[in-house]
Structures are given as structure tokens and as C-alpha cells.
Amino acid sequence: MAAANTGTYLTTATNSNAATGLREDLQDKITRIDPEDTPFYSNAGKGTAEAVYHEWLVQRLAAAAANAQVEGFETTFVQPTPAVRLGNYCQIAAKNWSISGTLNVVNKAGRGKETVYQQMLKGIEVRRDVEAALTGAFGNTIKKGTDARNFGTFATYVTSYLFGATGAAPAGDGSTGGTAGTPRPITLALISTGMQQAFQLGGKPTTLLVGPQQKRNISALINTAGTATSEYMIQQVKQSAIIGAVSVYVTDFGDLAIVPSRFMATNAAYGIQWDYVTVATLPQRNFIVQELAKTGDAEKGQIIWEGTLRVDAPQAHFIVADLS
Numbered sequence: 001m002a003a004a005n006t007g008t009y010l011t012t013a014t015n016s017n018a019a020t021g022l023r024e025d026l027q028d029k030i031t032r033i034d035p036e037d038t039p040f041y042s043n044a045g046k047g048t049a050e051a052v053y054h055e056w057l058v059q060r061l062a063a064a065a066a067n068a069q070v071e072g073f074e075t076t077f078v079q080p081t082p083a084v085r086l087g088n089y090c091q092i093a094a095k096n097w098s099i100s101g102t103l104n105v106v107n108k109a110g111r112g113k114e115t116v117y118q119q120m121l122k123g124i125e126v127r128r129d130v131e132a133a134l135t136g137a138f139g140n141t142i143k144k145g146t147d148a149r150n151f152g153t154f155a156t157y158v159t160s161y162l163f164g165a166t167g168a169a170p171a172g173d174g175s176t177g178g179t180a181g182t183p184r185p186i187t188l189a190l191i192s193t194g195m196q197q198a199f200q201l202g203g204k205p206t207t208l209l210v211g212p213q214q215k216r217n218i219s220a221l222i223n224t225a226g227t228a229t230s231e232y233m234i235q236q237v238k239q240s241a242i243i244g245a246v247s248v249y250v251t252d253f254g255d256l257a258i259v260p261s262r263f264m265a266t267n268a269a270y271g272i273q274w275d276y277v278t279v280a281t282l283p284q285r286n287f288i289v290q291e292l293a294k295t296g297d298a299e300k301g302q303i304i305w306e307g308t309l310r311v312d313a314p315q316a317h318f319i320v321a322d323l324s
Contacts, residue, residue, distance in 0.1 A: 040261065041279060048280055056085075058313060058314065102297075123303050154311065157170075157172055158170075158318065160318040182322060184322060194318035196253060202316065206257060208249070271320070
């Protein structure tokens, strides 16, 4: 071992010749890797609710039938098909902060005023919470009007379900969550069947929202089947483009953008026609920053979001459930 240098002024040392007054080297930047993308919330239409229970009407036509009348026929009247009345409850999501007066003014790395920084962070967190609620990331929740209110998730309103053995679809009005069936792997045939069911009912889904593992499973299916030409990558943003990292699978019933979501349940895939999905918020409750009363030497506040999900045409979408 080399002998200690006792005659040179050093940056670090265990004796009296260590320099003093060295400035710290802290980068003036904060690195944040947590995902911010919310494909369901971002792609859904935006609307306004005017009550805590938001309702809408869905009209279905009578099934097509043979229609040839004799000359001079007498009219026989048939009761028109009434519109179906659906509804969902508004849910409140909130995040808050309490920042000391001192912390707000001291010199900090990577940010200026702490309250402004926390507003930004909490706004992102609320949006992520809303995304998870919309997709049923933590389980499909049915609508509930008692406090704390919550809206029914997307899966509780869709009527075209592909379940595993013994599975059963929900009522399609947000009041039930369906019955889980036997898990099985996703297949291209299941996706095609879902597209066909939606098409026959008048829908044309444009997006298949899946979790990361199911995205890999679908890509592997396409490549294994030797049909890579049926999938292509979107490489540039175009007007009205789907928001999110996507590849597109060409089906018999239209192109289907396969969008991975970190907030999707791993056992389902959602075929969505965005024209018929709306996130409706109450006036002045859409990511509103509220300053709370001071009770001491701290600045307090919160971000409020209150809204609901409207599935305008439940038959336009499909869900492949019970995926392994």
C-alpha cells in the first residue's frame, strides 16, 4: 500500500490536509420513469355530465326481415322498438399536498416552487388512477351510487363477450360483471370472431387494447402463423391517429390497431370503437386545482376529477375474456 500523501492539499483525506468549502455536485434535474401514457382515457371522446348519475339512450333497429307486400295491402301496425336507457355514476378522484412555507422558498434541485411541482405530479397520478378505473385494471367494478360512488368499468357495458368454457357475459348496463370462465390462450381466431360479432351488430372496432404480455402473445401468433404481412407498424403520426404505441392487424372486418396498455388486466383484450366511448366530467370538476385553507405555515391544495364512463353503443365493441 502506498504511503499517505501528507504534504499535498487534497479533496478528501483522513487528516488535517483535506480541503474545505467544496460545493456539492447534484444534478439540477429529477428523473422520473413512471409511465404517464393513458391510452383508454386519451383516445376516448370527452363530454360533459350534469348530474352524479349520467344517462344516455341507445336505439336498436328491428332485425332485417323479408318485406314484400301485396298490392293494396292493409297496414298492420307493429310496436316500435323503444330505446334502451343506460346510466353510470360519477366517481370522484383526488390527490392532495401540504407543503411547508420553508420548502417552497429554499433552493432545490430539479424544480422551483414545490407546490407547482406537486400539482404537476398529482395531476398525472389522478389521470393514471382514472385510466386504471376505466379499464378495470384492479378488477371490473360495477356502478355504485352510494358513497364512495364509482362508475362501472368498460367491461361491464360491453355485450359482445368471448368467454372461456362456463363463462357468462354481464348484463351490459354496468350492473353486473359477468362470470369468469376457463382460461385459455389468445388466438387470432378469437380476435376475428370478436370483430365479426361486433360487425354483425353494426360496430367496427378500430383498437384492440391489451396488456404487455398479451401484446407479445399476439405478435408471436402473427409471426408463427407466417402472416407477418398482415401486421404493419405505424411509424408516423397522422391526423386523427390513435394515441399510443401501436401495430395494426389487418382483419376481414377492418384494420385493428393493437395498443399495449400498462393499466390493462392481463386476462382480457378489449376491441374498441372509439366513436362510441366517452369520458364525461361534471362542470368545473375536470382536473381542477383547489387551494385549501391555511391553518399554519404550509400551503395546502388538492386536484379533483369527477366524471364517469359512457359506453354509447355497447354492441359496437367486443371483449375477449379469460385469457391465460
